[in-house]
Amino acid sequence: MKPTLIAVLLAAGFAASAQAAPATPADLDLGITYYSRVLTPEGVTRESRYEEKMLRRPGHVWVERVLAPATDAHAGHAHGENKKVALKTATAATQHEHKHFNPVLIPRHVMLEKNTVRVEYIDAHDKIVVSIPKAEYENVNFDGSWENTFYLLDPKLVAAMPLSKQASNVPGARWREVEKKGVFQRILWDEQKQIPLVIESGDRANTFYRRVDVKLQPTVSKAQPWANLHNYAQREYSDYLD
Secondary structure (H helix, E strand, O other): OOOHHHHHHHHOOOOOOOOOOOOOOOOEEEEEEEEEEEEOOOOOEEEEEEEEEEEEEOOEEEEEEOOOOOOOOOHHHHOOOOOOEEEEEEOOOOOEEEEEEOOOOOOEEEEEEOOEEEEEEEEOOOOEEEEEOHHHHHHHOOOOOHHHHHOOOOHHHHHOOOEOOOOOOOOOEEEEEEEEOOEEEEEEEEOOOOEEEEEEEEEOOOOEEEEEEEEEOOOOOOOOOOOOOOOOEEEEHHHHOO
């Protein structure tokens, strides 16, 4: 969820003293649930919900969608339904196979190297690493922000939000809240872990509502799914275009 409302409120003068983030943010394994509800002008209410798993490590963020048990994430490679980007790769010198790339179904790996953000998708099924150039970030729904990736929200913008009167029942976490012209955003922010536990936004007219729930796993796994890729084929995003 992009912190658009926060940015608007900051520009309008909602400034507060920012608290410094820990020098070394905690490694985290997270389960994230996204929910949205929209009331259309035709009076139809549309709801959506999905879940992701996230690993946060120094310089690395790994995100993968939680799929239904019966879902084959690679079945679409042979078909065209619901695919955003077409993939055409050579299977022989004189023969080509038409494939498809869906960034939702393949885990995303975001890296920060020398203050530069890099994004790639790692397909363990086909043993392929797909690099995404900056010019194509929009096509894979990535905003290019390391802060929004690593912390889910930029900590500086969160710290600039006024504290809410709403009490928190989570030790070390505090609610912050802003509202402008009937549109609100509330965040339950874990000060120590530097991660939101709840993000809510919506409007008083009840035409839309969004909520993100972040669950911290009790232990941090040793898994580094972005490592040991020396046997993987390297692909560029341009290989996936018609």
